[in-house]
Amino acid sequence: MKKIFLFSICIIATQITKAQVADAKSLEAQTYQTKLSQITKTLVINMSGFSMNFIGEFKDEVIGWQGKVISINLNEDSKIISIVHNELLDPREISDILSKYQIVKDRIISHQ
DSSP states (O other), X not given: OHXXXXXXXXXXXXXXXXXXXXXXHHHHXXXXXXXXXXXXXXXXXXXXXXXXXXXXXXXXXXXXXTTTEEEEEEETTTTEEEEEEETTSOHHHHHHHHHHTTOOGGGEEEEO
């Protein structure tokens, strides 16, 4: 009887330990995601030569990255667009969108 009781205690203790480890890993991942979402960068692109319709489509797609893009502003006179984003926005996503809209790297004024 004692053996069954001790064996049951060991199983319960193991399950509790596994749950605590899983919770700790989940919390660590959430903390990392929170830190990434708080670090921001600004991508500034010269959009001169593109139509306002084209720029509007580009803006609409970029602003659709909820949780990654914080704001997007366009100076209509100079056609310079500023995209404030956090570190959750992967550089490949930026590269893909620029390629999709055929925006060459020479048009990037800054990204810091």
